[in-house]
Amino acid sequence: MKPFRDSYVQDVDTLAVGLLQIGAVELRPNDPFTWSSGWKSPIYCDNRLVLGYPMLRDLVVSGFENIIATDFPAVELVAGTATAGIPHAAILADRLSLPTAYVRSQAKAHGRGKQIEGHVRAGMKAVVIEDTLSTGQSAYQAVSSLQEAGVDVLAVLSILSYDFDAAGERIQESGVPAYRLVPYRSLVRVARERGDVNDQEVELLMRWREAPENFGM
Numbered sequence: 001m002k003p004f005r006d007s008y009v010q011d012v013d014t015l016a017v018g019l020l021q022i023g024a025v026e027l028r029p030n031d032p033f034t035w036s037s038g039w040k041s042p043i044y045c046d047n048r049l050v051l052g053y054p055m056l057r058d059l060v061v062s063g064f065e066n067i068i069a070t071d072f073p074a075v076e077l078v079a080g081t082a083t084a085g086i087p088h089a090a091i092l093a094d095r096l097s098l099p100t101a102y103v104r105s106q107a108k109a110h111g112r113g114k115q116i117e118g119h120v121r122a123g124m125k126a127v128v129i130e131d132t133l134s135t136g137q138s139a140y141q142a143v144s145s146l147q148e149a150g151v152d153v154l155a156v157l158s159i160l161s162y163d164f165d166a167a168g169e170r171i172q173e174s175g176v177p178a179y180r181l182v183p184y185r186s187l188v189r190v191a192r193e194r195g196d197v198n199d200q201e202v203e204l205l206m207r208w209r210e211a212p213e214n215f216g217m
Contacts (some may be wrong), residue, residue, distance in 0.1 A: 040216030103142035122150025137166035
C-alpha cells in the first residue's frame with residue numbers, strides 16, 4: 001500500500017500559497033522552532049488560521065469532499081482529531097449532511113469518561129480529519145480508538161503532511177491510507193518559487209524531513 005496518497009485539489013499550489021500567505025505555515029530553516037517533543041523544526045504549522053479565511057477554508061473542505069466523492073462515497077461518519085481537526089471535520093460533515101464526532105487523545109477522567117464524542121455506532125464507515133500529519137501518532141491513535149469502538153475507518157485526511165518515514169510506517173501498519181491536500185515537497189517548492197526560502201534553505205528543509213529527530217543537533 002502506498003502510505004501517502006495525493007488528493008484531488010484542483011490546484012495544490014493555490015492552497016500552498018494560501019497557507020504561506022496567511023502565516024498558517026511559517027518557515028525558519030536557520031532559526032528553527034522547538035516542538036513540545038523537544039525536536040527542532042524549520043517549519044511551524046497552525047492550520048487553525050485557515051478558519052479565519054473563508055475562501056481558503058472552502059478550498060480545504062472542497063479538497064476533502066472530492067477525496068470522499070472519488071474514493072469513499074460510502075462514508076457515514078466524519079471524525080476529527082482533538083482539537084485541530086474538529087472544525088474542519090464539522091464543516092465537512094455539514095457539507096456532506098453526515099454525522100460528525102471527535103476523538104480525544106485519551107478518555108476523560110470525569111463524567112462518562114468518554115474518549116469519542118458524538119453519535120458513533122459500531123459498523124459505521126468513517127474518515128478521520130487531521131490538520132497536519134507529522135509522525136501520525138495523534139491521527140492513528142484516533143483511528144485505533146474508533147476501530148476499538150467497532151468503526152470501519154477508511155482513511156485519514158489532512159491539510160498538510162510532512163511525509164515523515166515514521167508516519168509512513170504507522171500508515172502501513174494500520175492499513176488505513178493517509179491523503180494530504182498539500183504534500184511537503186509541494187509546499188517547499190512553492191515557497192522557493194515565491195522567494196520565501198533560497199536553495200540552501202530548501203536543502204535544510206529537505207534534510208529535516210529525512211531525519212527530523214536529528215535536526216539542529
